[in-house]
Amino acid sequence: MKTAVRTPPASDRAVAAGATRARVFVGLGANLGDPRATLDQAQLELRSLAGDAGFRASSLYRTAPIDASGPDFLNAVASFETPLSPRALLAALHAIERRFGRARPYRNAPRTLDLDLLLYGVDDGADGDARGGLRISGDGLVVPHPRAHLRAFVLEPLAQLWLDGTIPGQGRIADLRDAVRAAGDQRIERLPAT
16 A cells, blocks of 8 residues: 655645745647647746746657547647746646636546646756656645656657656656556657657
């Protein structure tokens, strides 16, 4: 049985371990309206959370819905540094979703915008050890995202940005991506840049 890992209450006010900024990975997805325009605009919103702190975004990917209905999704992953705590960042992501008209009428409903906090407090391996950051579970916040290691629409763009990284408790991103590819049951297509 996995043990839930909780951050101390102070983590709601400052980033983990006394750092001034934390590197994060956020998944973006949309399948209603104009998904490409929505993801472009959402990336601008995420850049505003990052300031000048190394914002990067993957290519866009077209994917079939998984455990959901509606048209194909467009997905991407963004990486940036933020001074926000995990909970404050999640609140900011939800606020961005609401500005784009996100409704949650039922689980896995089609959506105008979906922003998922995939990884928080990532060590990008400057010392040779690429780690996937904090493990947090409780009060509506779970990091790493609980299904990230199973989804091509997360793993393909995540590998594009951080191939040598890890998802805590799951393994290397490259290995997880390769396993999902080998299963062959998730349709995904990398889209050309426009």
